[in-house]
Amino acid sequence: MSMRAKKGSSFGGTCLVCLRDAALISTLASVLGLMVNLVHPEGISLVAQQEYQTMVPCPVFGGEVQKLTPHDPSLVKKTTFLIDAREASVFDDWSLRGAVNVTFDYLDPTPPEVILELAQKIASSRAQRVVVFGDGARPDTGEQLGRDIAGHGIKNVHYVEGGAPALRAQKEKL
Amino acid sequence: MNRFYQWPGHGWLALAARWYLGWVFLFACFHKILHPASFALDIATYDILPLSLVNLMAIMLPWAELAAGLLLVLGWRARAAALVVAGMMVMFVVSLLLALNAGLDMSCGCFASQAAQDQDPINGMTVLRDLGWLALALYVVIFDRVPLGIDRLRKQRSEKDV
Numbered sequence: 628m629s630m631r632a633k634k635g636s637s638f639g640g641t642c643l644v645c646l647r648d649a650a651l652i653s654t655l656a657s658v659l660g661l662m663v664n665l666v667h668p669e670g671i672s673l674v675a676q677q678e679y680q681t682m683v684p685c686p687v688f689g690g691e692v693q694k695l696t697p698h699d700p701s702l703v704k705k706t707t708f709l710i711d712a713r714e715a716s717v718f719d720d721w722s723l724r725g726a727v728n729v730t731f732d733y734l735d736p737t738p739p740e741v742i743l744e745l746a747q748k749i750a751s752s753r754a755q756r757v758v759v760f761g762d763g764a765r766p767d768t769g770e771q772l773g774r775d776i777a778g779h780g781i782k783n784v785h786y787v788e789g790g791a792p793a794l795r796a797q798k799e800k801l
Numbered sequence: 802m803n804r805f806y807q808w809p810g811h812g813w814l815a816l817a818a819r820w821y822l823g824w825v826f827l828f829a830c831f832h833k834i835l836h837p838a839s840f841a842l843d844i845a846t847y848d849i850l851p852l853s854l855v856n857l858m859a860i861m862l863p864w865a866e867l868a869a870g871l872l873l874v875l876g877w878r879a880r881a882a883a884l885v886v887a888g889m890m891v892m893f894v895v896s897l898l899l900a901l902n903a904g905l906d907m908s909c910g911c912f913a914s915q916a917a918q919d920q921d922p923i924n925g926m927t928v929l930r931d932l933g934w935l936a937l938a939l940y941v942v943i944f945d946r947v948p949l950g951i952d953r954l955r956k957q958r959s960e961k962d963v
Contacts, residue, residue, distance in 0.1 A: 656864040659864050670837065671837050
């Protein structure tokens with residue numbers, strides 16, 4: 628019994644020493660960090676003066692969209708409804724023939740009435756699929772607008788991988 | 802259980818675990834120490850800490866990683882260093898879970914900044930990886946009774962003196 632008690636207290640003592648050392652290591656390392664920060668050429672203030680501008684893509688809501696390659700044959704079919712998600716100025720500069728321009732803006736979501744109008748256009752065109760292409764960046768405006776549209780109940784929505792730049796390169800190659 | 806605890810092979814297994822963890826942490830602290838502003842942005846992106854603590858954390862955490870990594874590799878105060886690592890891993894796992902729960906699509910910031918999102922995005926695997934490292938650290942804390950390295954040399958010397 629006494630042996631057990633001795634062992635127990637020894638283990639407890641080891642734990643306490645371990646905890647004390649861990650606290651000491653963390654404290655000394657932190658103090659060293661603070662001191663180095665004073666002379667570091669890229670040192671920062673101890674307290675941030677203004678909010679950090681963090682740009683993290685928010686969770687993607689909306690419907691499912693499928694990816695198409697820029698050389699997919701369905702892109703030139705008459706049963707495909709093409710939507711260009713880029714800004715009007717670049718749309719005027721170049722786009723696929725027959726494409727409709729609906730600019731997608733991350734900070735200004737497409738109003739539901741615009742999506743509704745688009746859905747009516749798609750329905751009246753008797754298209755079998757919708758293909759959206761955007762700036763091809765990451766994240767891609769084409770994919771985002773495609774999700775928006777699919778989220779409003781429009782089926783068979785696709786987006787072009789690489790967006791308009793990839794499509795243009797493909798056209799020029801041909 | 803007691804026999805398992807006393808098994809002499811733990812020292813060697815723990816040595817492998819310590820060196821692995823130690824080098825991981827030395828590698829992880831490198832960019833954070835060189836570019837504290839970039840690491841502060843990484844911490845801010847998690848959106849967990851109040852703004853007043855973001856920079857302090859960015860300045861102090863990498864040095865704790867450096868110290869813990871060095872001590873684990875050298876085998877000096879190794880169990881305490883492993884305890885520091887375990888504490889950091891618990892903190893990282895909780896942060897990752899909160900970020901995943903918030904649906905943030907971001908870099909872990911463990912080895913590089915947000916600019917390298919493609920290299921180290923947060924996901925379930927990142928959490929599993931950190932849990933694995935937590936398990937290794939706890940193994941060292943619990944089973945590495947006389948760590949191979951400076952700790953063992955010091956113990957042998959003190960026993961000789963006695």
